[in-house]
Amino acid sequence: MAMLELDGLTVSYGDLTAVDGVSLRVAEGELCCLLGPSGSGKSTVLRAISGFETPTGGRVLLDGVDVTDLPPNERDTSMVFQDWALFPQQSVQENVEFGLRVAGVDAAEREARARETLELVEMDGYEDSRPGQLSGGQKQRVALARSLVVDPDLLLLDEPLSSLDRRLRETMQLELKRIHDRVGTTMLYVTHDQDEAFTLGDRLGVMDGGELVQVDTPETVYDDPTDRFVESFLGTTNFVECTVTDGRAPTLSTPFGVAFDAPVDGSGLEPDDAVTVSLRPERLAFAPAAEAEREMTPQTAGDGGESAVSVVATVEETVYRGADLRVRLSAGDADLFVEPSVASAPNVEPGDRLAVRFTPSDALYFDASGARCR
Structure with a gap:
C-alpha cells in the first residue's frame, strides 16, 4: 500500500503554476528522491504534502486518508529543513524532545525516546551541548533526530545536506541510508544533486518546470530517460x-x-x-x-x-x-x-x-x- 499518494497535485501563485498536476505514489518504507534544478517545484511539493502550502488542485493522501485540507499539526509527517532550524537557546536533548513535548508526551518517556534517537544518529554524549557548539554535520544529525523521534508516518527532507562540504555531505548520505534501512520510515527526499539522489533513492522522480517528468529506479532513469531534459540533467553527455x-x-x-x-x-x-x-x-x-x-x-x-x-x-x-x-x-x-x-x-x-x-x-x-x- 502507498504511504503517500499525490493525485494531480497543483500549486499556483496567481498566474504562476509552481507545481503542475503531479501524481506520485511512495510505498511504505520506501526512500524516494525528488530531483530537479532550482525552481522545478520539488520543494513546493514537499510543503504541500506537509501542509505549509495550500494546493490549488489535486489531492494529498497519507496512508489512504485525504489530508489535502488538514493543517500541518494534523498530518503524521515531519520535516527536516535545509537550515536545521534548531533552537539555539536549548540543549541538544531539549531540541530533540521538542516535538514530543508539544504532543504531550510525559517527561520520562520524552527523555528516553530522545536519548535512544540521539544514539541512532550517533549523537549520544552531546545531550547537554548547545547548537552553537556543534559542527554542521552534528547539527544536521540533531535535526534528523528531532524529526525521527516523533515516529512520523512520512519523513520529508528538503535538501538537508546542501550546506555541508562535499566530504561531510557524502558521509551523511551514507549515514542517512543506514538510518533509513534500520528504522524503515517512509522518506521523501528533495535534492538537486544527482549523486545524492543516486546514493539514497530507491526510486527517483525527476522534475522540470513544475512537472514530474519521470519516476523510476536510479538505473532506469539514467539508462533509459524519457526525454532530452532527463538525459541532460543526469550526468554529462x-x-x-x-x-x-x-x-x-x-x-x-x-x-x-x-x-x-x-x-x-x-x-x-x-x-x-x-x-x-x-x-x-x-x-x-x-x-x-x-x-x-x-x-x-x-x-x-x-x-x-x-x-x-x-x-x-x-x-x-x-x-x-x-x-x-x-x-x-x-x-x-x-x-x-x-x-x-x-x-x-x-x-x-x-x-x-x-x-x-x-x-x-x-x-x-x-x-x-x-x-x-x-
Whole structure:
C-alpha cells in the first residue's frame, strides 16, 4: 500500500503554476528522491504534502486518508529543513524532545525516546551541548533526530545536506541510508544533486518546470530517460545535432562527416528532420589516431556484428580533475569530450589526434521536440 499518494497535485501563485498536476505514489518504507534544478517545484511539493502550502488542485493522501485540507499539526509527517532550524537557546536533548513535548508526551518517556534517537544518529554524549557548539554535520544529525523521534508516518527532507562540504555531505548520505534501512520510515527526499539522489533513492522522480517528468529506479532513469531534459540533467553527455537523410532506416548525417543508421523506429521521421544524438563519454572508445586509424574506417564491425561509427578528432584542451581527465576534442564541425581515469588516460596535448568510436546502440536519440526516439 502507498504511504503517500499525490493525485494531480497543483500549486499556483496567481498566474504562476509552481507545481503542475503531479501524481506520485511512495510505498511504505520506501526512500524516494525528488530531483530537479532550482525552481522545478520539488520543494513546493514537499510543503504541500506537509501542509505549509495550500494546493490549488489535486489531492494529498497519507496512508489512504485525504489530508489535502488538514493543517500541518494534523498530518503524521515531519520535516527536516535545509537550515536545521534548531533552537539555539536549548540543549541538544531539549531540541530533540521538542516535538514530543508539544504532543504531550510525559517527561520520562520524552527523555528516553530522545536519548535512544540521539544514539541512532550517533549523537549520544552531546545531550547537554548547545547548537552553537556543534559542527554542521552534528547539527544536521540533531535535526534528523528531532524529526525521527516523533515516529512520523512520512519523513520529508528538503535538501538537508546542501550546506555541508562535499566530504561531510557524502558521509551523511551514507549515514542517512543506514538510518533509513534500520528504522524503515517512509522518506521523501528533495535534492538537486544527482549523486545524492543516486546514493539514497530507491526510486527517483525527476522534475522540470513544475512537472514530474519521470519516476523510476536510479538505473532506469539514467539508462533509459524519457526525454532530452532527463538525459541532460543526469550526468554529462555529448549532444550531437544530426539530420535525417533517409527516414526508412533512419540514416543520420553527422557533423563528423560520416553517416550511420540509427537503431530506432524511423516511421515518424522525415528527411531533413533534426535528431539529437546523446553520446555518454563512458560509452566512447578512443585511442591515439596513429594506432587506431589503420583499423578504424568510417563504419566498421563492432561487437555482435553491429556497425561502429568511428571518427578522427583533434585534442583542443585537457582538464585535470583529480580522478579523471576531461579531454575536449573537435571532430568535423562538432565538439566531443571523453573522460578517462587519470590512470588510463593517454598522454595527449592540444593538437594531438585521437580516433573515437561508438556503436549506434550505445547512443540515445531525441527528436526536435526533445522526445525520445525509440
